[in-house]
Amino acid sequence: MENVLEVQHLSKTFVTHKDSFHAVTDVSFGIRPGEIVSLLGPNGAGKTTIVSMVGGYLLPTSGTVLINGIDRYKTREKPKVGVVLGGDLGFYGRASAQANLLFFADLARIPRREQRQEVQRVLQVVDLANVAGKKVQFFSKGMRQRLHIARALLGNPPLLLLDEPTSGLDVEIANELHQTIRQLADAGVAVLLTSHTMSEIEMLADRVLLFGAGKIFTTGTVTEIVAQSKVHHIDRAATLEESYLALAPMLRRP
Template sequence: MKKEILTVKHLQKTFDNHGKKFAAVKDVSLKIHQGEIVALIGPNGAGKTTTVSMVGGFLNPSSGQVKINGHDIWKSKHFDHSGIGVVFGGELGFYGRASAYDNLVFFANLNKIKWRQQRSEIQRVLKLVDLQNVANKQVWTFSRGMYQRLHIARALLGSPSLLLLDEPTNGLDVEIAKEIHGVLQKLVKNTGVAILLTSHIMSEVEALSDKIILIGDGKVKETGTVSEIIAKSSVHHIDRPATLEESYLAFAPELRREQ
């Protein structure tokens, strides 16, 4: 039995907008084990980003529990980020005139990694994303795929047990997206890191996910593997199996937020 990395129980978040309350997340519970990729999918406004923000420590929950490696991250006054790596993505977030190595030195200092350990740690994460051969190149020369791999390397500093990926290949062409998929699959296999993924690209979810969680109206609606979600959708074709995208569209009406 693989170790349980993330445990979320009955997570809720209510916002107060000038006296009018809005429940963005009503009831979300999920588990992710070591070496597992779990996709959280649903329509815009379903509560995905709010859920990930609470898991990542960027937003206080109204109620519920988030545990990383059995530790309740919201129980203490000071949130402990050490077990979580967050991949923001995009072409921002790095100093373009600095090398990949020097950029990671900056983030290693922010992560309070000891100076004596920084060289080996930076070399480790660059190797994990296949950027070790361009460590001394200025980041502005990087392709979009290399930028994204550098974001993943930054998130891996300090060996977190959980990675949060929000739309990891958004805006990337098919070839680069496939490259990032390969990096993530290799990463999970070689390190055992757990990944919570959000994406609107169903082919990406289908390619990467061990488990899928469908969220709608701030609540978990369905959970299962790709094949289980397809089976639950009751979408059938005479000549071929249903795709995840077709199955997701079948669930879409019940995922929309209640007015």
């Protein structure tokens, strides 16, 4: 099975008049259809830089980003990628959910005759079809986060980038979003997830990229990462959080 996302020797260096900073150095990985891969590492490790380059918001210094075989930066054809940065911004509060999504469907160059059907489809995916006519300013934070996912799904992108998708949400709403994300993966969408919530990664990630100082330190399933940490308990298995804390000193920049 070919990878939806193929990152090859990706690097990013920020240069100022005084110095240079290597945010990401020679990173390579792939994500298959239906696979959820999580970037895990401390603040400043380079995770957001990776997401920004894959999403097309930041030009790499070197390396290649392929999405379904299309080079993100070297071809005129722009591959479809859904990006969820979350937060309270990004929508027109006085407009309805449907009106907002119709606007973004137009920006995404979805043919006019298909837009209403496509908006209805993505609202159903995130369970917001019953409030399609409600103004976004009256949405709860959880509803807005689901609307962000709906916006990202316009046009059926094969790759979804999720940056802290449940940050600030209560447990019940976060669990609903987890179910939505898993359903999308089960339908074949490839997902790149960044999160500081260890339970979220344990629940969702098929594979973890442990990231530090701009490089991949190690990769594996949650069980494999736990085993590599060498954290043991007599009466139970170590958690991902305990294992991460044991490995964290090796992930920080010198």
